[in-house]
Amino acid sequence: MRIVDYAMHGGCAVLTLTNPPVNGLGFDLRRGIVAALDQALADAQVRAIVLTGGEKLFCGGADVREFGSPRSGQEPGLLAVIAAIEASSKPVVAAIAGVCLGGGLELALGCHFRVAKADASLGLPEVKLGLLPGAGGTQRLPRAIGLEAALDMIVSGRPRPAARFEGSALLDAVVKEGELLPAAIAFAERAAAEKMPLKRLRDVKLNAPGADAFLQFARNNVKAANRFLPAPAQCVEAVAASASQPFDEGLRTERALFIGLMNTPESRALRHAFFAERAASKLDVPAGTPLREVRQVGIIGAGTMGAGIAMVCANAGIPVVLLEAKQEALDRGMATIRGNYEATLKKGRLSPAQFEQRLALITPTLSYDALRDADLAVEAVFESMEVKEKVFRALDAVMKPGAILASNTSALDLDAIARLTQRPRDVIGLHFFSPANVMRLLEIVRGAATAPDVLATAMQLARKLGKVAVVSGVCDGFIGNRMIARYGEAASGLINQGALPQQVDKAIEAFGLAMGPFRMGDMAGLDIGWAIRKRQAAAQPGKDFADVADRLCEAGRFGQKTGAGWYRYEPGRRDPLPDPEVTRVIEQWRADRGHTACKIDATEIVERCIYALVNEGARILEEGIAQRASDIDVVYLNGYGFPLHRGGPMKYADEVGLPNVVRALRRFAAEPGANPALWAPAPLLARLAAEGGSFN
Template sequence: MTQAHYETQGDVAVITMDNPPVNGLGHGLRKGIVEGLRRALADDSVKAIVLTGKGKAFSGGADIREFNTPAMSAQPGLNTVFEMIENSTKPVVAAIHSVAMGGGLELALGCHFRVCAPGAQIALPEVKLGLLPGGGGTQRLPRVLPFELALNMVVQGFAVPSDKLKDYKIFDAFIEGDLMAGAVDFARKVVAEKRGLPLVRNLKVDYPDAEGYLAVARAAVKAASPRLPAPLNCLEAVAASTELPFDQGLKREWQLFIELMESPESRALRHIFFGERAAAKIPDVPADTPTREIRSAAVIGAGTMGGGIAMNFANAGIPVTVLEMKQEALDKGIGIIRKNYENSAKRGRIKPEDVEKRMGLITPTLSYDDIGNADIVVEAVFEDMAVKETVFRKLDEVMKQGAILASNTSTLDVDQIAALTKRPQDVIGTHFFSPANVMRLLEIVRGAKTGKDVLATTMKLAGKIRKLGVVAGVCDGFIGNRMINQYSRQAGYMIEEGATPQQVDRAIEKWGFAMGPFRMGDLAGNDVGWYIRKRHYAEHPDAKFPRFADKICELGRFGQKTGAGYYKYEAGKRDAIPDPLVEEMLVRHRAELGITPRKLSDDEIVHRLLFALVNEGAQILEEGIALRASDIDMIYLTGYGFPMHRGGPMLYADMYGLYNVVNRIEDFAARAAKTPNGDADCWKPAPLLLQLAAEGKPFNA
């Protein structure tokens, strides 16, 4: 079936792009456009051509389904389409509506004329994929918009409503009402007035002090994006429009595009783009699975986590009732929510009137009787099975039939929680990340008896409250915390062997992490990990663990909230200050273990941390706890501060080479076997990792 429909309206040919959902410029559509142009040019009765898009977009750009496939580079390419339009003996009018982005905007800029419906979104967002517009966008856009605006649109990738571009050369007319009727009339008018066939390429970039402005812009871009090459390459491509003739500018644009296309940073960002979309797909839960209506919600607990979860519902316009056991705790929690909203209003993130609007959606209560009619209830109480048992038995009594019973557990057995009720099909894990009103990740834990409609509803709800929902199976810690446990263990072992907390943090932060393991522990509260470790000690009495973390906690050094942890903190400040007391404690601890401290390189520190994640991730994949490797990456990118330009632990392993990963793991195991506190068993390579390495395959196929 053709992806470009051809029809004539009198003496005007209309080519309509039809490649849902956003008329991506895949090979089939490019071929259809070329065929339509040839047909119109061969018909003497056709005097002009209108190009438009069916449905919800003029065109959203490249067809992402063709990325990394031969179809992406198959002829006719986009430049072939441009050449046909520019060489056309008949005027070609782009009729733009809704969305013209990326290659779609470049296509419109290649036409002789552009007419636009109000409210269309105009953008060249390729920088967000670690790329730059490779179809002439960096050369044409500065010729039809003010130079600084064009440069910022390309470097930052933001969209501009078409209405704000009315005064510039980018559009020849705005069409109110019927876009197609207006476009056809415009095309006839062009022919009648014998306007000729103007090309954007023939316009000059009008910016007298480009050199001085670009020097300042380069410094700003380097400072804002030190780890990403795409913004600077975008700037250099746009700069070429002021320095080179058009065709040479196109060559320069293409050179810079190819540099980015082959870069690990672009591979990482493209992986994220596809990974976020893949996360929504659950193999045994079809897209058309019926979902339950979520018109109201309830949250059990008004603490930091409960309050943040409640804010998510209110932000999405969903009324939410917050339940606490004591008035003092309830008042404190609601007060913190209000303060958060007021601070957001002061910073301009929400309107002042939104504070009361959102607070009006939050109802505090001390009675379970007030939550029974909610469509979903999220338990956000202390991470203790006995506490959760009390809550879920009560929820089973009071909640209406059909309500979803969700637990914000971060490690506990969701199946055990579900078994506390008479409706395990309605129970699901919803692991929010702190602060819950800010962090984008929502780890959705599917129990053995969780209904498919409950899972589909929760995934849909994640989108509504602006979270990235990622499905996990049931195990201790699910995906994220099960892996971070191994990461933290290696951090603990390394300070016992001779590193300092600040050296470990500094090494992984220099590599790109937002925060190292010890600063992260101090921020989250070291007592949280201590509580979980004590459970692990009881469950696995023969397992080896680094024990220095326990000594820190035994002194009440729980981190920022107590003014001391692995670091010390000044009142009212969050700066982590190295503490000589911790170093003295480490010296004594190493002596007790019989360890002669050694110097660890930053490379060893970084890769022991990373490959501890990767090896556990491979085990999680093999067990089916994670549906796909990219889901693991999305969890770490959106919930654990993993650097975006690295693409996640599993993608990093792919790029490092799984054969090389196995070799490094075996080296770490050999060293651990010779260390008094070492645990060589924790470096046993996961069978899936060994298999893929032997076959020369990656985690992310």
């Protein structure tokens, strides 16, 4: 089949893009559009041309499969395709349905007329890849919808429904009922019959009184809101050119800014994150692996996590049975769920009908018998093997054959949990991140016995729930928490060496993390780490797991929930306030342990914390716990507040250069009393550095 289907409808040539899944504008499609356009122009029977992607989508933009390849730069490029359309002597009408994003919208803007379904989604999301529209989008869109609206659309990258642009120069007709193509053909035939002037947005004079003042205001706001990202500010400059420069000059300005952004580490990081998310969903299971149906979910535990998971399922339209041991706990869980939905309702993000519908999907119960019809059970109880054993033995007894038994454990041995049942092939880990109804990340933990269809079903369910899922093997802490333990160890070491919590947090937050390690500890609860260290100490007698945080916990300082941890917190507020009492505890700890304080700068703080993550990530990769380095980055970008503009810890290490990371690790490892398990370069990392390689 031709990549651009050519068909005649009366005197109208219909050119249909056929490059699944989203009609990405790869080289073959670009060449096909020009060839089909030339065919239509050479045919005297053709009076008008309709460019469409069909009734379900128009074009999703660039073909990501060609990113970085020679084909992406081969002519005709998108600029040349648009120039050919604009130069057409016959009217060219874009028929827009479904998604019309990025280069797809730029292609449509190059047509003489545009007809769209009311619910079509129009947008220029390039800023989310650290770029700006590079085929005239920043010059044509302001001429179509005005400077302010165009700037908001380009800087935010958020798509808008076509109905919003009815009456603007962006759309000539909006189809609210019926099929798109007949309406577009009728419009094209009318344009030809009535000899309508062929409109080119490039010829429109932008009317923007007060543009200078508005643009300066926009520059200030965009800069303040995007501290680490250059693309939004450059989007403002490109759009500004549409108001101050002739079209062709503005096009050259846009192109120069686009090329400059392509070479920034921030754009490389954002593009890496984009591809990493897609790669994470690829499983090493046999092709054609069947999926199990998940029509009803049982959730054991109605605490913060269980309530959040119940909401996630209800939001996706999946009925939930929520189980608790005691009525009071069940009532609290349902009250939490209702309160969360009420808050969303008040913000206008949920209709009253949706509010009632979602609550109706959640059935509270005190009996395991209510789970007999569930296709999947998710255990979300206290992080204790003893507690989980009781739950899984009960589930094994009551759940129907073929049902999936999932644990939300964040660190415990999933294989040991699976062995508690008579169906280890049906057991999998679904580690949601708190709050589960907000956080995008889901670690899918594959046990040694987990069946391929269970793994594939879990991945499909993650997509339905709107989660970004990463598969992990079984180890203490899986991917995210195993690495964060090393990160925490590095941060704790900085305290031993002379830093204070606020100094470390300030350096890490300046690097771009949403929260430093000590603020994060206070938010999560210091008692969690304390419990883990006590468990590890019991399992490995003779090994020292003691930490200065233990002394804070012994004093009842568990973090925000107790009003004091590494910081103190005033009632009703979450602002971390440095506490002299913490400084006193730290100084006493150093004295008792024989640590001598020294001055540490922000650069070393960042190196120690981030390289500790990288080093453990390399071990995880070499052990096969993670399938690919980019999976580790997805975990940290979506679950731990790692800065998007850095691309994740493994991508950041690539940007820094692995030899530089290894040299720093060896320097830390050579210090007196250094922990080799933390600082000795992982074999994979050392090997890649020596070979001039990279993780990604």
